[in-house]
Amino acid sequence: MQKRLSECIKGIDYIEKIGNADPFIEDIVFDSRAVGPHSVFVAVRGTHVDGHEFVQDAIADGALAVICEQLPVGNHPNVVFVKVTDSHKAMAQAAANFYDDPSSKLKLVGVTGTNGKTTIATLLYNTARLLGFKAGLCSTLANYINDKKLETTHTTPDVVTLNKLMSEMVDAGCDYCFMEVSSHAVHQGRVEGLDFKGGIFSNISHDHLDYHKTFDEYIRVKKKFFDDLPDDAFALVNADDKHGRVMHQNTKASHKTYSLREVASYRARIVEGLFEGMQLSIEGEEFWTPFVGRFNASNLIAVYGAGRELGWDKKELLVAMSQLKSVGGRFETVRSKSGVTGVVDYAHTPDALKNVLEAINNIRRPEQTLITVVGAGGNRDTAKRPVMAAEAVKNSSKVILTSDNPRDEEPQIIIDQMMEGIQFAERIKVLTILDRREAIRTACTLAQPGDIVLVAGKGHETYQEVKGQRSHFDDREIIREFFDQQ
Numbered sequence: 001m002q003k004r005l006s007e008c009i010k011g012i013d014y015i016e017k018i019g020n021a022d023p024f025i026e027d028i029v030f031d032s033r034a035v036g037p038h039s040v041f042v043a044v045r046g047t048h049v050d051g052h053e054f055v056q057d058a059i060a061d062g063a064l065a066v067i068c069e070q071l072p073v074g075n076h077p078n079v080v081f082v083k084v085t086d087s088h089k090a091m092a093q094a095a096a097n098f099y100d101d102p103s104s105k106l107k108l109v110g111v112t113g114t115n116g117k118t119t120i121a122t123l124l125y126n127t128a129r130l131l132g133f134k135a136g137l138c139s140t141l142a143n144y145i146n147d148k149k150l151e152t153t154h155t156t157p158d159v160v161t162l163n164k165l166m167s168e169m170v171d172a173g174c175d176y177c178f179m180e181v182s183s184h185a186v187h188q189g190r191v192e193g194l195d196f197k198g199g200i201f202s203n204i205s206h207d208h209l210d211y212h213k214t215f216d217e218y219i220r221v222k223k224k225f226f227d228d229l230p231d232d233a234f235a236l237v238n239a240d241d242k243h244g245r246v247m248h249q250n251t252k253a254s255h256k257t258y259s260l261r262e263v264a265s266y267r268a269r270i271v272e273g274l275f276e277g278m279q280l281s282i283e284g285e286e287f288w289t290p291f292v293g294r295f296n297a298s299n300l301i302a303v304y305g306a307g308r309e310l311g312w313d314k315k316e317l318l319v320a321m322s323q324l325k326s327v328g329g330r331f332e333t334v335r336s337k338s339g340v341t342g343v344v345d346y347a348h349t350p351d352a353l354k355n356v357l358e359a360i361n362n363i364r365r366p367e368q369t370l371i372t373v374v375g376a377g378g379n380r381d382t383a384k385r386p387v388m389a390a391e392a393v394k395n396s397s398k399v400i401l402t403s404d405n406p407r408d409e410e411p412q413i414i415i416d417q418m419m420e421g422i423q424f425a426e427r428i429k430v431l432t433i434l435d436r437r438e439a440i441r442t443a444c445t446l447a448q449p450g451d452i453v454l455v456a457g458k459g460h461e462t463y464q465e466v467k468g469q470r471s472h473f474d475d476r477e478i479i480r481e482f483f484d485q486q
């Protein structure tokens, strides 16, 4: 793919342009290490370093043009410089230009919130596919272009990758794209300039305060996504979350709500909740679904509301939704031969853990013991650690604290910080086992027929990251292995 530089920078409100050449460009890159002989290099200020420090490297590697906020010293007669006030914004515009503004050719729906993004976005994509539409998905688990799966490293990729992906979706005939919008992505301009037809807000609770510093700032960043929606889009928010309506405050998009509790644009009611699933009532129609827990009823009504906003027929939508199956690593259940139930769930925030534990407690019988195996990630928000441990202890019969991607941190220190959330009198309920495999084995050994073992925090992940090294690790495989031995 090739485009003239002038076409790439069209619409960018630059301060100054130096150089009159109009070369053919083959890619837009923001990492000097990826520059090739036909690249435009965009210098962005990052969280660790300033991309402007690498302009010389980019030029040495052949960059034909540089978009930056600050011009480099020295003379570079063969390079065109475009000086802008906001490189992230300029990069978004250049990426949209380069890929022919693909988001405007798709009905693009973004899902934001602390928990539930992957579930809602994936279920919307699955519903669209069941309804016979061509659709794409950008999620934590993977990206999809119709049925083609592409591996991903981020919940929300960078703006160049996103535009590229969406142009491939357009080429594949997709009508829709559903995507997760993480708070990091909003803050770093990864969704800048995308033409959204709808935004969904699931909830906001404690997470990522290492990055956003304060809860108010975290809310402000989520809200910015809604503030930027156009007036022909819908802003569908969870009225059951106390910060839901804040998202509507300054948006031009149409205000829509969903709820399990109160009057809202879209409402659902759980008729019956069991371990095997629930009977759900939506706008007077009942159906059975294999999803467990109130939070999943909430996710399903979000899917319904978005589907209706996209103009999908009510009956057809409900039929498709009744065929939905659980998303990988989210409340995946396994039964041992002896009758122990294992639940693997991606709950890695205090609120998610509380919700999943409450979901289990609402359906378990008093004689069924609940053993929870949980850790907290290294190099991530430290403040959530004691809170997660406290939630686990409050809502379980027994807790095994263990490691969850300690990354560069000392695993024992993470566990000690979790322990601080547990009162002395409660510590009798707690074991600490650093080795996650050993922790799961112990939980499976302690469990009696009928009991429940919840392994939380890693869900679909297939690795454990210790000191920069990832080795294969899958909670689901391990729990099955020990269950088979019982």
Ligand SMILES: CC(=O)N[C@H]1[C@@H](OP(=O)(O)OP(=O)(O)OC[C@H]2O[C@@H](n3ccc(=O)[nH]c3=O)[C@H](O)[C@@H]2O)O[C@H](CO)[C@@H](O)[C@@H]1O[C@H](C)C(=O)N[C@@H](C)C(=O)N[C@H](CCC(=O)O)C(=O)O
Pocket (backbone or CB within 6 Å): 030, 031, 032, 033, 044, 045, 046, 047, 048, 049, 050, 051, 052, 054, 153, 154, 155, 156, 157, 158, 159, 182, 183, 184, 185, 188, 190
């Ligand atoms: C903290 C964070 O979010 N960082 C993201 C950010 O990079 P950064 O700002 O840290 O980059 P930096 O290292 O400071 O470098 C600044 C600039 O210099 C450039 N550079 C750097 C070195 C060099 O030699 N040459 C060069 O040009 C870099 O390419 C970059 O453009 O922008 C990059 C491009 O988009 C991201 O890949 C990167 O994600 C890192 C790897 C990451 O782990 N992010 C996580 C926390 C994240 O984004 N997670 C959310 C989900 C969170 C949730 O659960 O909700 C996600 O959306 O995935």
Ligand SMILES: Nc1ncnc2c1ncn2[C@@H]1O[C@H](COP(=O)(O)OP(=O)(O)OP(=O)(O)O)[C@@H](O)[C@H]1O
Pocket (backbone or CB within 6 Å): 113, 114, 115, 116, 117, 118, 119, 120, 140, 155, 180, 202, 203, 295, 296, 298, 299, 329, 330, 331, 345, 346, 347, 348, 351, 352, 353, 355, 356, 459
């Ligand atoms: N609506 C919800 N409210 C609260 N908790 C939820 C909700 N939906 C899912 N969860 C819990 O959060 C976990 C993560 O869910 P999901 O992957 O859908 O969220 P996410 O927002 O995509 O997370 P991430 O930011 O890590 O990508 C689930 O395993 C479940 O325990």
Ligand SMILES: N[C@H](CCC[C@H](N)C(=O)O)C(=O)O
Pocket (backbone or CB within 6 Å): 155, 348, 376, 377, 378, 380, 404, 405, 457, 458, 461
């Ligand atoms: N998107 C989240 C996922 C956390 C999952 C948990 N298993 C961990 O590794 O901390 C993050 O990157 O903070």
Ligand SMILES: [Mg+2]
Pocket (backbone or CB within 6 Å): 117, 118, 119, 139, 140, 141, 155, 180
């Ligand atoms: Mg996700």
